[in-house]
Amino acid sequence: ARARAASAAFQANPVAWDELRALDLPAAAIEAALLAALPPGPLGRLLDIGTGTGRMLELLAPRAESATGIDLSREMLALARARLSASGLGRCTLRQADMMRLPFPPASFDLVTLAMVLHYADEPAEVLAEAARVLAPQGTLAIVDLAPHGDDALVRRLAHRWPGFPAPQVAAWLAGAGLAPRPAVALPGPLTVHLHIATRAVPATSRAGAARIDA
Numbered sequence: 292a293r294a295r296a297a298s299a300a301f302q303a304n305p306v307a308w309d310e311l312r313a314l315d316l317p318a319a320a321i322e323a324a325l326l327a328a329l330p331p332g333p334l335g336r337l338l339d340i341g342t343g344t345g346r347m348l349e350l351l352a353p354r355a356e357s358a359t360g361i362d363l364s365r366e367m368l369a370l371a372r373a374r375l376s377a378s379g380l381g382r383c384t385l386r387q388a389d390m391m392r393l394p395f396p397p398a399s400f401d402l403v404t405l406a407m408v409l410h411y412a413d414e415p416a417e418v419l420a421e422a423a424r425v426l427a428p429q430g431t432l433a434i435v436d437l438a439p440h441g442d443d444a445l446v447r448r449l450a451h452r453w454p455g456f457p458a459p460q461v462a463a464w465l466a467g468a469g470l471a472p473r474p475a476v477a478l479p480g481p482l483t484v485h486l487h488i489a490t491r492a493v494p495a496t497s498r499a500g501a502a503r504i505d506a
Contacts, residue, residue: 309344310407310449311435316480322350324478325406325433328488335401335430340390340422341408345371348383351404359400361388390418398427406435409461410453416464423468428491432470434461438483445482458485465489 311318334355339347342360344367352358352375360383362368368385375383388394390405390412403422412418422432437455446454458475465472470489478484 309346311346314445314482316482316484317478320480321435321478321484321486324476324486325435326350328473328476328486329402329433330431336399336427338393338395338400338403338425340393340403340405340418341411342371342385343367343407345374345383345385347404347406348375349378349380351402352380352383355402357384358382359384359386361386361390361393363387363389391421393421393425395425397424398430399425401427401430402433403430404433404435406433407437409434409436410451410455413452415453415456415461416467419461419464419470420468423465423470423491426470426491430491432465432487432489434485434487434489436461436485436487438477438485440482442482455482456485458487461485461487466492 309318311321334351337348337351337355337358339351339358339360342348342362345360348358348360348371358380360371362371365387368387371385375381386394390408391414403426405418405422409415409418426432439455439457441454443454445451461475462472465487469492471492472487472489476486478486
């Protein structure tokens with residue numbers, strides 16, 4: 292019954308459940324920038340943290356070997372299930388889980404995404420450390436989130452924990468989690484959105500060994 296109700300609600304007003312679109316952000320441009328920033332070809336094992344309505348899975352699962360979405364909300368998971376079923380992506384796995392305690396072994400995924408999720412976290416650095424833990428060697432972590440803004444009413448209305456993040460702060464958290472962040476990409480709109488891409492950092496000893504082999 293919950294799944295049927297969620298399907299009806301999503302089909303009646305899907306925009307209300309999609310934060311990028313609900314905030315009138317340029318969703319198509321943001322998604323295009325994300326696709327352009329990801330490695331070409333197959334994406335391997337995908338994990339979408341805070342999957343919400345499942346839009347990231349809908350966008351990326353066709354290129355993935357496997358696709359898993361987690362969310363703490365059963366209602367959002369029901370919406371995601373309805374969306375993915377309608378898109379012919381019923382093979383995606385959806386699980387109720389806490390982003391602070393991911394129920395996966397280390398190095399389980401080749402691509403981990405957090406789209407409009409981090410501003411809900413009590414401890415963003417810990418969430419990124421947990422995302423890094425499940426990222427495989429040479430894996431990619433992709434984050435879409437708001438730049439700092441002063442819209443306190445929006446923060447209250449949508450129960451955000453943070454009013455966006457400065458790009459250097461996110462980069463520092465990623466580096467602290469053992470990842471190598473690229474420079475953030477700013478995507479303008481009613482609110483500026485930052486796209487952060489990071490990869491598993493190669494230890495200095497490994498780089499030195501590679502240099503000796505090349506020599």
